[in-house]
Amino acid sequence: xxxxxxxxxxxxxxxxxxxxxxxxxxxxxxxxxxxxxxxxxxxxxxxxxxxxxxxxxxxxxxxxxxxxxxxxxxxxxxxxxxxxxxxxxxxxxxxxxxxxxxxxxxxxxxxxxxxxxxxxxxxxxxxxxxxxxxxxxxxxxxxxxxxxxxxxxxxxxxxxxxxxxxxxxxxxxxxxxxxxxxxxxxxxxxxxxxxxxxxxxxxxxxxxxxxxxxxxxxxxxxxxxxxxxxxxxxxxxxxxxxxxxxxxxxxxxxxx
Numbered sequence: 001x002x003x004x005x006x007x008x009x010x011x012x013x014x015x016x017x018x019x020x021x022x023x024x025x026x027x028x029x030x031x032x033x034x035x036x037x038x039x040x041x042x043x044x045x046x047x048x049x050x051x052x053x054x055x056x057x058x059x060x061x062x063x064x065x066x067x068x069x070x071x072x073x074x075x076x077x078x079x080x081x082x083x084x085x086x087x088x089x090x091x092x093x094x095x096x097x098x099x100x101x102x103x104x105x106x107x108x109x110x111x112x113x114x115x116x117x118x119x120x121x122x123x124x125x126x127x128x129x130x131x132x133x134x135x136x137x138x139x140x141x142x143x144x145x146x147x148x149x150x151x152x153x154x155x156x157x158x159x160x161x162x163x164x165x166x167x168x169x170x171x172x173x174x175x176x177x178x179x180x181x182x183x184x185x186x187x188x189x190x191x192x193x194x195x196x197x198x199x200x201x202x203x204x205x206x207x208x209x210x211x212x213x214x215x216x217x218x219x220x221x222x223x224x225x226x227x228x229x230x231x232x233x234x235x236x237x238x239x240x241x242x243x244x245x246x247x248x249x250x251x252x253x254x255x256x
Contacts (some may be wrong), residue, residue, distance in 0.1 A: 060089035071245035126158035170202035
């Protein structure tokens with residue numbers, strides 16, 4: 001009998017501890033949410049970008065573009081080139097049947113007030129991007145991301161009139177280090193980019209402030225949950241890319 005009673009006591013204590021831990025977790029989450037909300041001050045030019053595949057649509061599809069356009073002023077898709085060097089919407093090596101850039105830009109041209117973030121995955125035939133944009137009068141309605149240092153030379157050569165962010169892998173351990181952040185500023189300036197595009201894991205308010213002080217934009221990806229959206233927004237970036245544009249729009253509408 002004593003053994004059963006002991007087991008009951010242990011189970012009761014364990015359950016109590018679990019309930020308390022859950023309650024503390026909920027309280028901590030709510031406290032963090034309120035803290036981030038109170039710290040949000042977005043720049044006047046702030047934008048939301050709908051990541052390709054947003055709202056559970058198929059990635060790099062016309063459906064993804066259409067869905068993203070319901071909630072954001074910018075939609076994103078990946079760009080690759082097939083074996084014929086035709087520009088297509090794909091993250092990895094094209095396998096066939098992808099939406100072409102021509103089809104995507106034609107589709108976008110019918111949607112008012114939408115710009116496109118073309119995230120390049122190859123530089124095989126970059127000149128086709130501007131040609132296709134000109135065909136549909138979209139020359140002022142798109143820009144490039146995915147431009148890393150390896151792609152930079154081709155981008156400057158073939159897309160000299162196109163605005164682009166420099167994709168940088170920011171050292172998370174140094175994301176608040178002023179000297180390091182200033183070195184990133186110089187790298188972006190030397191690249192001729194309008195700003196920096198990087199992963200949310202390395203974001204910091206210090207990074208955003210230093211880039212803004214130097215006249216450069218900050219774009220952060222891919223920010224999806226409520227807590228993430230509010231936390232990143234509290235840093236004051238110029239753009240947030242998200243797979244959940246409806247939720248992001250609801251959370252940030254009072255700050256935009």
